[in-house]
Amino acid sequence: MQDSIFLKIIRREIPATIEFEDDEVIAIHDINPVAPIHILIIPKKLIPTANDIQPEDAPLVGKMFLVAKQIAAAKGLSERGYRLVMNVGKDGGQTVYHIHLHLIGGKALPFATA
Numbered sequence: 001m002q003d004s005i006f007l008k009i010i011r012r013e014i015p016a017t018i019e020f021e022d023d024e025v026i027a028i029h030d031i032n033p034v035a036p037i038h039i040l041i042i043p044k045k046l047i048p049t050a051n052d053i054q055p056e057d058a059p060l061v062g063k064m065f066l067v068a069k070q071i072a073a074a075k076g077l078s079e080r081g082y083r084l085v086m087n088v089g090k091d092g093g094q095t096v097y098h099i100h101l102h103l104i105g106g107k108a109l110p111f112a113t114a
């Protein structure tokens with residue numbers, strides 16, 4: 001059975017600062033924030049990478065964006081803007097193989113392709 005650091009957080013085996021949780025999604029503060037607000041939106045279902053997303057996962061992946069939008073609004077970021085990022089695989093810089101959206105904001109972010 002596959003496991004991930006995020007499943008350990010979901011099972012409360014590793015502590016994390018939880019911003020939101022329901023039966024499908026959890027959102028936690030990134031342990032190594034790159035901006036004043038850096039939150040990870042994670043499905044409780046282990047999907048290793050975006051390459052593994054199946055058609056039946058579409059509602060779950062859509063929900064990740066809705067949760068991100070709600071958190072951004074709660075943090076006062078809606079108007080000023082923020083970034084949502086999903087890294088995919090080695091060249092994409094993915095380090096945790098359990099898909100997650102990075103919600104990054106609270107400062108002006110330089111455009112970056114790499």
Ligand code: 5GP
Pocket residue numbers: 005014016017028029030031032033040086087093094095096097
């Ligand atoms: P990736 O590189 O896969 O796109 O992003 C993984 C993110 O997970 C990184 O930003 C990293 O700081 C964060 N991270 C890794 N381990 C932990 C952890 O144990 N707790 C929390 N809260 N974040 C983690």
